[in-house]
Amino acid sequence: MFNPFRCSVAVLMLGAGAQVFAATAQELTDGRLPLSTPAPSAASTLTADDLEGFVGSVVRDQLTRQQISGAVVVIVKDGTVLLSQGYGLADVDKRIPMAPDATLVRPGSISKLFTAIAVMQLVEQGKLDLDRDVNDYLEFKVPIPRGGVPVTLRMLLTHRAGFEMHLKDLFGAGNRPEPLGSWLQHSMPRRLFPGGDVPAYSNYGYGLAGYIVERIAGVRFEDYAAANILRPLRMEHSTFEQPVPARLASAVSRAYPRSTRLAIPYFETVVPAPAGGLSATGSDMGRFMLVLLGDGGLDGERILRPETLRRLILPAPSGDALHRSPLGFEQDHAAGNRFITKHGLTTAVVSELALLPEARFGLFVSYNSATAQDPPGAPTALLDAVAECYFKRRSPAWRPLAMDAADSNAMAGAYQITMRADSNFIRLSALLQQLVISPLPAGGIRVAALSEPLHEAAPLVFRGGGDLTLAFRKSEDGGTFMQMSAMPLAVEWQRVPWYLDARVVLLAVKASLAVIVCTVLLWPMAAFVRRRRAARFGASARDEREHRWVRLVLVLDVLVLAGAFGLGGVSADLTRLNPALDGPLLLLYAAAWLSVLAAPAVGWMAFRFWRDDVGSRWARIHQALIAVSTLIFAWFCVNWGIAGTTLTY
Numbered sequence: 001m002f003n004p005f006r007c008s009v010a011v012l013m014l015g016a017g018a019q020v021f022a023a024t025a026q027e028l029t030d031g032r033l034p035l036s037t038p039a040p041s042a043a044s045t046l047t048a049d050d051l052e053g054f055v056g057s058v059v060r061d062q063l064t065r066q067q068i069s070g071a072v073v074v075i076v077k078d079g080t081v082l083l084s085q086g087y088g089l090a091d092v093d094k095r096i097p098m099a100p101d102a103t104l105v106r107p108g109s110i111s112k113l114f115t116a117i118a119v120m121q122l123v124e125q126g127k128l129d130l131d132r133d134v135n136d137y138l139e140f141k142v143p144i145p146r147g148g149v150p151v152t153l154r155m156l157l158t159h160r161a162g163f164e165m166h167l168k169d170l171f172g173a174g175n176r177p178e179p180l181g182s183w184l185q186h187s188m189p190r191r192l193f194p195g196g197d198v199p200a201y202s203n204y205g206y207g208l209a210g211y212i213v214e215r216i217a218g219v220r221f222e223d224y225a226a227a228n229i230l231r232p233l234r235m236e237h238s239t240f241e242q243p244v245p246a247r248l249a250s251a252v253s254r255a256y257p258r259s260t261r262l263a264i265p266y267f268e269t270v271v272p273a274p275a276g277g278l279s280a281t282g283s284d285m286g287r288f289m290l291v292l293l294g295d296g297g298l299d300g301e302r303i304l305r306p307e308t309l310r311r312l313i314l315p316a317p318s319g320d321a322l323h324r325s326p327l328g329f330e331q332d333h334a335a336g337n338r339f340i341t342k343h344g345l346t347t348a349v350v351s352e353l354a355l356l357p358e359a360r361f362g363l364f365v366s367y368n369s370a371t372a373q374d375p376p377g378a379p380t381a382l383l384d385a386v387a388e389c390y391f392k393r394r395s396p397a398w399r400p401l402a403m404d405a406a407d408s409n410a411m412a413g414a415y416q417i418t419m420r421a422d423s424n425f426i427r428l429s430a431l432l433q434q435l436v437i438s439p440l441p442a443g444g445i446r447v448a449a450l451s452e453p454l455h456e457a458a459p460l461v462f463r464g465g466g467d468l469t470l471a472f473r474k475s476e477d478g479g480t481f482m483q484m485s486a487m488p489l490a491v492e493w494q495r496v497p498w499y500l501d502a503r504v505v506l507l508a509v510k511a512s513l514a515v516i517v518c519t520v521l522l523w524p525m526a527a528f529v530r531r532r533r534a535a536r537f538g539a540s541a542r543d544e545r546e547h548r549w550v551r552l553v554l555v556l557d558v559l560v561l562a563g564a565f566g567l568g569g570v571s572a573d574l575t576r577l578n579p580a581l582d583g584p585l586l587l588l589y590a591a592a593w594l595s596v597l598a599a600p601a602v603g604w605m606a607f608r609f610w611r612d613d614v615g616s617r618w619a620r621i622h623q624a625l626i627a628v629s630t631l632i633f634a635w636f637c638v639n640w641g642i643a644g645t646t647l648t649y
Contacts, residue, residue, distance in 0.1 A: 046361075046390045048082045051075060058385050059087045059365075062378045068369040069259040070098035072105060072282035073382070076289045076362045084283055090253040090368065092263070098368070100282035104237060104244065104252045105366040106268065107285070107351045108344030111240070111278035112206050113292075114225050116157050116328030118213045118274075120308050121228060123153075127216050130154040137212045140185050148194025155196050156209040158325035159490035162193030163202040164421040168649050170203065171347070173575040174266035177242055180211050180221065183271045187648065192422055196322060198481065199490035200418040203275040210274020221274050232301040233287050238280035242269040252279060255348035256369040268347050268575070276346065282364060285353065289362035292355060313340050313357065330488040333467030334384050336393030343379070343488055347574065352379035356391060398463060400455035404443035407456055411472050412439045414501040415482050415493035424649040425567065425641035434502040435493055437470075437482070445470070509636050512629035513561065519626060520554050538614040546605045547615075550626060553598045557633055560595050563588040564642050582647050592643035599634035603627040 059071050070088030074081065086098030096103075122128040128137070133150035135141050142151050148162075155161040166189040169178065177183075184207055193200055210221040217224045222240040230238050239245060244252055244267070254263035270276040280288075287298060292313065296304035304312070312327045332341045337356055344351035350372035354363045363386060365379050372378035401407075415437065420430035436448040444455040445462055447470070454462035460472040469485040480495040498504055530536065537547040567588065570576050606627035609620050637643040 046077060046082070051083050051390075052085065054389060055083060055382070055386065056085065056087070058382055062367075062372070062381065063088045063259070066369075066371045066374055066378060067258040067260055068367050068372050068378065069256045070103075070253065070369075071365060071367045071372075071378075072098050072100050072103060074100055074282045074286040074289070074364045075386075076286055076293065076360075078360045079290060079294065081283075081286050081290075084286055086282070088259075092254070092256070092259065098253065100286075101237070102251055102281065104248060104279045104281055105351065105368065106252075106255070106276075106344075106346050106349045107278050107280060107353070107366060108276045108346045108349060109203075110285075110342045110344040110351055110353050111274065111276045113288075113328050113342055113353070114229055114240075114278065115206055115210045115213070115221075115274040116312055117229055117304060118221070118224060119153055119157060119209055120304060120312055120327070122213060122216055124305060124308055128153060128212070130157075134208065134212060137215055139181075139215075142188070142208070143191070145191055145194040148191060149196045151191075151208075152196075153209060153212065154322065154327070156202075156205040157327040158322060159199050159201045159205060160193075160196050160322055160325070161202060161205050161208075162191040162196065162198060162200055163204050164189035164192045164200075164423060165202070165419055165426060166204045166421070166649070167426060167574065167577050168647075169271055169578050171575045171577070172269035172271065174243065175269060177269050177271040177273065177277075180207060180214065180272060180274075184208055184211055189421065189648070190423055192420070193418065197320075197475070198418055198494075199321075199325070199492055200420075201489045201491050202419075203272060206275040207272025210272065213274070222277070229303055230284075232303055233284075233291060233298055234301075235280065235284035235287055238278065238284045240273045240277045240279075242273060242277050242279075243267045244279050248279070251281075253349075253368045255346070257348055258369055258371045264348055266575075270346075276344070282366065285364040286362075289353065289355065289364060293357060293360050293362050313355070325490065330490070332380075332383065332488050333485055335387035335391055336395050336467070337387055337391050339383065339387070341383075341488060345373070350377070350379060352383065354383050359391060361391070395467070398457045400443065400457065401459070404456040405439075407460060408439040408443055408445045408462075411445060411460065411462075411480065411482075412437050413480070413495045414503065415480075415495050416500070417491055417493055418481075419489065419491045421649065423641070424646055425564075425644055426649055427640050431500075431502050431505060431640065434496070435482075436503065505636070508632050512632040512636075515625050515629040516554050516557050516633065517561075519622075520551070520558050523551050523554075537619070538609075543609075543612075543614045546608070550602050550605055550623070553595065553602050553630060554626065556591060556595050556598065557630060560588065560592045560637065560642065563591060577649075579647075585644070585647065588642070589644045592637045595630075596634040596637055596643050599630040602630045 055073055059073060062068060063071065068088065069092055070086065070090050072086045073083060075083040084100040086100050086103060088098055090096045090098045090103045119128060123130060130153045132152060134153060135150065144150055151161045166187055169183060169187060187204065189204055213224055214221050225240050237248060237251070239248060243249065252267065256263050291298045291303060295306040296302055296309040313329055314326065326340065329340050329342055332339045332354060340355040340357060342353045348370040349366060349368055351366035363383060365382055367378050414434045416430040416434050421427055438446050438448065440446060440453055444453040446453050452464050454464040454468065454470055457463040462470045467485055471483045473481050475481060482493040537544050570581060606623040609615060609623050614620070
């Protein structure tokens with residue numbers, strides 16, 4: 001139907017990291033497998049000269065091999081900038097080089113770190129409470145579904161408010177964004193996980209957190225961030241304004257699908273600026289990392305108290321998963337180390353900020369071409385290379401548990417990501433991203449997307465080579481959730497019942513579409529043959545009329561299928577997911593619902609053909625296959641939102 005890859009990118013947009021297996025980890029479920037800090041093994045000495053040659057060779061190879069136009073890399077260590085370098089071109093046509101102190105990049109969801117800091121500044125001042133119902137701060141209400149709990153700022157900063165994924169009007173093609181409060185009110189997604197206990201990455205949630213800052217501070221979020229974070233840190237070439245002010249406009253790097261193609265012809269705007277609206281130079285991001293690795297201040301200016309900064313970056317050692325989750329940050333694994341990170345992704349700019357607090361080390365990298373997402377992803381590959389060279393640690397030894405086989409069978413199944421939408425057509429992306437966990441005969445499990453087996457290292461925690469870990473948990477309602485160390489985002493995977501398993505669903509849908517499409521394509525040929533033979537379908541005008549009506553329903557099904565594919569073409573440019581799409585979407589909904597309502601009639605006609613012996617046996621078998629196929633297609637359209645009921649998505 002619509003382009004699943006683009007939808008999955010949209011899900012991950014604004015910092016979700018483009019790779020599912022990026023050798024990263026978040027705090028694992030409920031802490032059954034605490035991650036130790038193993039002793040370091042021999043590693044290269046980290047010096048400015050050595051770093052410049054090593055990083056330069058890695059990045060230049062990436063630019064060539066992955067057709068990336070340009071990149072900027074900044075590395076800090078022990079309170080000093082060791083490397084600040086641009087590679088390649090910021091503008092291919094004008095041959096303008098990437099420069100760390102002069103080129104602005106779009107770090108995407110790394111913007112969320114500034115939003116978390118803004119919230120924590122107001123918490124320090126006693127103006128906000130992380131665990132208070134956000135409705136107390138808003139002029140509109142965030143509903144509390146039956147059995148749910150109120151949304152709190154802590155939930156927003158840890159992506160546990162349970163909001164569905166939302167894409168409509170999220171991105172703009174150079175236009176000035178709609179006021180944040182207005183967008184939040186008419187774009188509010190439903191809460192898919194209202195209990196506050198399931199992580200589901202949400203750009204909407206961070207937009208809401210930023211709007212609460214607006215409400216309490218009495219100024220736009222963009223102005224608050226400038227006055228309370230950017231200017232105190234002397235980040236003089238950074239802004240949340242969209243498009244950027246005239247004084248900075250010429251310095252913004254162009255963004256490219258790949259280095260050999262034309263640049264995207266507009267400045268991509270993000271309506272919820274707190275979720276992804278930042279534009280910044282590499283040098284400014286270097287100053288930001290120095291603050292994060294220090295005590296919350298720089299050059300005599302402080303933006304956070306040291307104890308607040310620790311709350312922001314490091315998970316608490318005890319408590320439930322909600323209270324132990326980092327506020328704004330993610331966690332990646334590389335070379336045996338746990339890095340505190342944040343990924344950023346816009347239409348064509350791929351970025352990462354990674355910190356190793358115990359080594360007072362920080363890395364910021366931003367690539368201006370979408371091909372930097374290509375697996376394993378340029379930011380991930382660079383971090384892995386640097387960690388292997390300078391911070392390599394021995395992995396702790398472990399042995400598989402004796403209960404491996406029983407738990408392997410119990411955890412097997414298909415899992416869909418919690419960062420999804422179940423109430424509209426975007427639900428298709430989760431179907432097409434499912435992970436299949438299979439038990440192995442000798443014990444252990446295998447993820448379909450990976451080749452190596454994993455074995456149980458602790459109850460319901462499976463480990464493989466390197467840092468790969470899968471941790472499972474049972475929810476109060478008996479559901480099974482999985483967390484993967486190779487996914488940096490605040491998400492889990494939820495096991496689905498057999499009738500939502502992509503292996504079952506896609507097989508059934510493909511078979512039904514094959515019958516429908518082949519029948520439609522062969523209909524003119526069959527009609528021509530009957531005309532040549534002066535034959536009719538059946539013995540009465542009713543038989544022939546119903547035969548013709550069945551074919552018309554199949555034509556409608558094909559048109560619905562074509563419309564869904566067309567929706568995929570539109571979704572390739574996420575800025576087109578706006579009210580201009582409402583008309584075509586309503587037309588698709590209407591056609592899909594007509595197809596759904598016609599499916600039972602096709603089933604009735606197939607039954608009557610058999611009851612009245614209409615046509616040959618093979619013709620009746622064909623009619624039965626058509627009936628089953630139209631019913632399957634109708635179920636698929638309803639269940640996955642092609643026969644939709646909402647313009648909020």
